[in-house]
Amino acid sequence: MNEMPNIEQATSMTQSKISASKVQVYYGDNQAIKDVDIEIQPRTVTAFIGPSGCGKSTFLRTLNRMNDTIDVCRVEGSIKIDGENIYDPKVDPVQLRAKVGMVFQKPNPFPKSIYDNIAYGPKIHGLSRSKSELDDIVASSLQKAGLWEEVKNRLDEPGTGMSGGQQQRLCIARAIAVSPEVILMDEPCSALDPIATAKVEELIDELRENYTIVIVTHSMQQAARVSQRTAFFHLGVLVEEGKTQDIFTNPQDKRTQDYITGRFG
Amino acid sequence: MSEHTVSAYDQELTEMAGKVAEMGGLAEKAFADAVSALISQDIELANATVAQDARLDQIYQDVEVKLIELIARRQPMGQDLREITAATRIANDLERVGDLAKNVAKRVIAIDSDLQSKKLAIGVEHMTELALSQLKQVLDAYARKDAEVARHVQEADAEIDALYTSIFRELLTYMMEDPRVITQCVHLLFCAKNIERIGDHATNIAENVFYMVTGDRLPEDRKKFDETMAEH
Amino acid sequence: MTDTTLTQRAETQSAPAPLPFKSILEADALTRKRNAAEKRFKMYGIAAIAIGLFFLVALLWAILSNGLGAFSQTFIKVDVPLDRQQIEAAEKSVVKTSKYRAIIDGAFASELTKAGISTDIPTKGLEKLFSSGAAATVRDYVLANPGAIGSTVTFDLIASSRVDGYLKGRVKREDLAQDKNLDAAHLDLADQMEDAGILEKRFNWAFITGTDASDSRPEQAGIGASMVGSLFMMLVVLFLSLPIGVAASIYLEEFAPQNRFTDLIEVNISNLAAVPSIVFGILGLAVFIQFMHLPQSAPLVGGLVLTLMTLPTIIISTRASLKAVPPSIRDAALGVGASKMQSIFHHVLPLAMPGILTGTIIGLAQALGETAPLLLIGMVGFIASNFPDGVSAGFFSPNSAMPAQIYEWAKRADPAFYERAWGGIIVLLLFLMTMNIIAIILRRRFERRW
Numbered sequence: 001m002n003e004m005p006n007i008e009q010a011t012s013m014t015q016s017k018i019s020a021s022k023v024q025v026y027y028g029d030n031q032a033i034k035d036v037d038i039e040i041q042p043r044t045v046t047a048f049i050g051p052s053g054c055g056k057s058t059f060l061r062t063l064n065r066m067n068d069t070i071d072v073c074r075v076e077g078s079i080k081i082d083g084e085n086i087y088d089p090k091v092d093p094v095q096l097r098a099k100v101g102m103v104f105q106k107p108n109p110f111p112k113s114i115y116d117n118i119a120y121g122p123k124i125h126g127l128s129r130s131k132s133e134l135d136d137i138v139a140s141s142l143q144k145a146g147l148w149e150e151v152k153n154r155l156d157e158p159g160t161g162m163s164g165g166q167q168q169r170l171c172i173a174r175a176i177a178v179s180p181e182v183i184l185m186d187e188p189c190s191a192l193d194p195i196a197t198a199k200v201e202e203l204i205d206e207l208r209e210n211y212t213i214v215i216v217t218h219s220m221q222q223a224a225r226v227s228q229r230t231a232f233f234h235l236g237v238l239v240e241e242g243k244t245q246d247i248f249t250n251p252q253d254k255r256t257q258d259y260i261t262g263r264f265g
Numbered sequence: 266m267s268e269h270t271v272s273a274y275d276q277e278l279t280e281m282a283g284k285v286a287e288m289g290g291l292a293e294k295a296f297a298d299a300v301s302a303l304i305s306q307d308i309e310l311a312n313a314t315v316a317q318d319a320r321l322d323q324i325y326q327d328v329e330v331k332l333i334e335l336i337a338r339r340q341p342m343g344q345d346l347r348e349i350t351a352a353t354r355i356a357n358d359l360e361r362v363g364d365l366a367k368n369v370a371k372r373v374i375a376i377d378s379d380l381q382s383k384k385l386a387i388g389v390e391h392m393t394e395l396a397l398s399q400l401k402q403v404l405d406a407y408a409r410k411d412a413e414v415a416r417h418v419q420e421a422d423a424e425i426d427a428l429y430t431s432i433f434r435e436l437l438t439y440m441m442e443d444p445r446v447i448t449q450c451v452h453l454l455f456c457a458k459n460i461e462r463i464g465d466h467a468t469n470i471a472e473n474v475f476y477m478v479t480g481d482r483l484p485e486d487r488k489k490f491d492e493t494m495a496e497h
Numbered sequence: 498m499t500d501t502t503l504t505q506r507a508e509t510q511s512a513p514a515p516l517p518f519k520s521i522l523e524a525d526a527l528t529r530k531r532n533a534a535e536k537r538f539k540m541y542g543i544a545a546i547a548i549g550l551f552f553l554v555a556l557l558w559a560i561l562s563n564g565l566g567a568f569s570q571t572f573i574k575v576d577v578p579l580d581r582q583q584i585e586a587a588e589k590s591v592v593k594t595s596k597y598r599a600i601i602d603g604a605f606a607s608e609l610t611k612a613g614i615s616t617d618i619p620t621k622g623l624e625k626l627f628s629s630g631a632a633a634t635v636r637d638y639v640l641a642n643p644g645a646i647g648s649t650v651t652f653d654l655i656a657s658s659r660v661d662g663y664l665k666g667r668v669k670r671e672d673l674a675q676d677k678n679l680d681a682a683h684l685d686l687a688d689q690m691e692d693a694g695i696l697e698k699r700f701n702w703a704f705i706t707g708t709d710a711s712d713s714r715p716e717q718a719g720i721g722a723s724m725v726g727s728l729f730m731m732l733v734v735l736f737l738s739l740p741i742g743v744a745a746s747i748y749l750e751e752f753a754p755q756n757r758f759t760d761l762i763e764v765n766i767s768n769l770a771a772v773p774s775i776v777f778g779i780l781g782l783a784v785f786i787q788f789m790h791l792p793q794s795a796p797l798v799g800g801l802v803l804t805l806m807t808l809p810t811i812i813i814s815t816r817a818s819l820k821a822v823p824p825s826i827r828d829a830a831l832g833v834g835a836s837k838m839q840s841i842f843h844h845v846l847p848l849a850m851p852g853i854l855t856g857t858i859i860g861l862a863q864a865l866g867e868t869a870p871l872l873l874i875g876m877v878g879f880i881a882s883n884f885p886d887g888v889s890a891g892f893f894s895p896n897s898a899m900p901a902q903i904y905e906w907a908k909r910a911d912p913a914f915y916e917r918a919w920g921g922i923i924v925l926l927l928f929l930m931t932m933n934i935i936a937i938i939l940r941r942r943f944e945r946r947w
Contacts, residue, residue, distance in 0.1 A: 064832075066828070066831060066832070069827070069831065069837075071754060071755050072755075094834055094835070094836045095834070097831060097832065097833070097834040098833075098834035101832065101833065101834075102828075102832035103832070104825060104828055104829065104832065106825055108823075108825035108826060108828060108829040109829070110826065110829060110830075110844060111826075111848065120830075120833060120835075120843070121833035121834060121835075124833075124834065124835055124839055124843075125834060171829070174829075174833055175832065175833065177833075178833055178834055220342060221340060224342075248342050248343060248346070249342075249343065249346060249347065249480065250343070250347070250479075250480025250481070251343050256343075257343050257344055258267060260342040260343045261269065261341070261342050261343045261344055261345045262269050262270050262271060262274065262339075262342075262345075263267050263268065263269050263270065264270060
């Protein structure tokens, strides 16, 4: 799964996809994220780990401005995607979110048919001019998400009637359908059983070819399994970021060490 | 280092380290006994040493099972992962040390006569002292998680190699002088080789301790050059 | 791990003294006490429900026993010869209906003779058997069908409320002692007529479709016109409060910033829901009638006042159902790049729809049953004696509303009106039940899919 030599070559040649510097996030008077600097490599899975409330999900949500929906939330510093600051006043968050898709902790398909779930994004973004084009997008998204064989005969059945793992893959297919460049995943497997989790992880590994993936996870084993780079957050601070194998065998910071070995009281 | 949230994990790790330390003690003793049996031609001690090795093997098997269980149940990461893998390898090295000591003891029984030369005995004894001290030091370093001592031990291995080379030459000389002693000398040569190998195992352990503590590999800058090989 | 912690572990691991064996097959004192308390509580609950049911049954019984009478009416069948001379004479006179009454009296007397019923009551006294509106019925017929003059037409004329009451058992013979309108002879006659098939009790469509009548003719009063008035009012309420209420709640729930001003608005909305309805009535009187000069007693004004009253209910229930939509749905929509409005209109609102509809119907039902504010804008005093002429008149011309009509009837002296009031309540309840059923059907429709 972790074919590092190739990745290293690729990353050394290309620029980072997302580049954050001096990011501060405040909820009212509370500072949730302090001075986070991170470079996220393209076509790589980057995992954010850390204890609950460490700010990893908050930081993930700043990457596609999902925090905008919270009134008291304030972001400072700069986050650039392909060199463009996403907090520039000229940026429309709706356009940004088409470029940076998101998959959530709880599978949350719309209470509509499987087809409509996938077709909704392309429809509102005007990605298809005809019904047949839309059909193609739906089919290819489901194929990429490895769900096509399971659902091709029941596209008009409700998405909420599928199993948890299928629902989550449906959500991933829905995110893919709008052709994003980055996919953010907020604990995508926390509600799934190990087999469904394995399927999603396999999917993540396949998607790495075409997308930049950032995944927040509570499971260190999962981070170790799916990611090439891992970032450890603690108390709103990015403690350590590096190659996944280094983080899990020889972390440099004592806090990372304590966390990954299960020593946090 | 602070304790794990799951205290049973700590207990298991401590237990495992204790077992490895016990193996270290047993291996050390077996080695010392075997060599002193060799020097003093004490067949009884030699027999006892051979018998002792079964105990070491038993503990080694216990440790191995424990370590696999630990990996399966705790999914160790970071420092813990390194400790556990290091323990696996160290236990393996110690088991080999025990085997080598047993081999020396068996040869004592085979030689079954006084040593030809006092000088030779002193050489073997000196080499043993060195290897034994190496082994003691690495086991201490393991217990104290001391990377510096481990590095030092690795460097000191060169001295044992040099001693072995000199003993090798001496034995060669004896054999050329008097073909009747060839059997005894070959046994002695193997014993010396075993002692030298124990030194190598101590070095291995040192490397593992260093990795366990720092997470880095010891640089392989030492010339591992066996002069005896060059002559043949 | 240090030695001390090891010893601590060893200590905690040493097993405590084994607890004495306790069977779970028999309940101990505490459990028995707890179970008894639970049983008592269940009994309280059952008692409460029984009391509630008793009152419900009592209420329904009272309503039905008092009100069902309003749905039947006594009619007297009379063949009236429409003599041209008599009619022309009647049309010339000042009080035309009294002449018509004489015609009916004559026809009725001969009808009795024909049926072989003899009576001591003079012909003039016979008219007390008829409703005072009977003459108008004949006259209206004559005016509508001038061709019928000269022939004999069979009329089903409404009996007077006393005769009607006698047949329904409301009026007893002993009651007549103090009654100057009717004496025992009339009742004997009524019995004979009933035997002869001249007097007949039938279902009273006129009560449902008819209009209100003056104090002296309770037998002619119907709830139809005020039903139309209520309907127009409900239309106003529905078309104003639903869009305004839903728009306001969506804004408050999804868009409005959290600050002191919106807090103030929220508190006020909650408080408005608890404001007595009469306050809305006086507000309507001051603003809509005195200031804006909208017509008095018009369903439009009534609707406006009731809209004000219904809005808080709709806003509160709409906001609650918007809140109940899981945030994950909003996240999902935003996550695929929907704008805020798209996420609300495509996903949140459809999911909140059942709740919104329920709230709206509850609000409408409340408004439908509201009487107090109508008192103040003049929808009570008005006698709804005719139907509106068209849709715009339906909104703008004076009318009454069902609860106001019921209140009006209940106020009047004649016990026949009292019966009408109960009957009106039955109609009102049926109206409400219909609305609730519509609400349930709509809910089902919207919830149907998932």
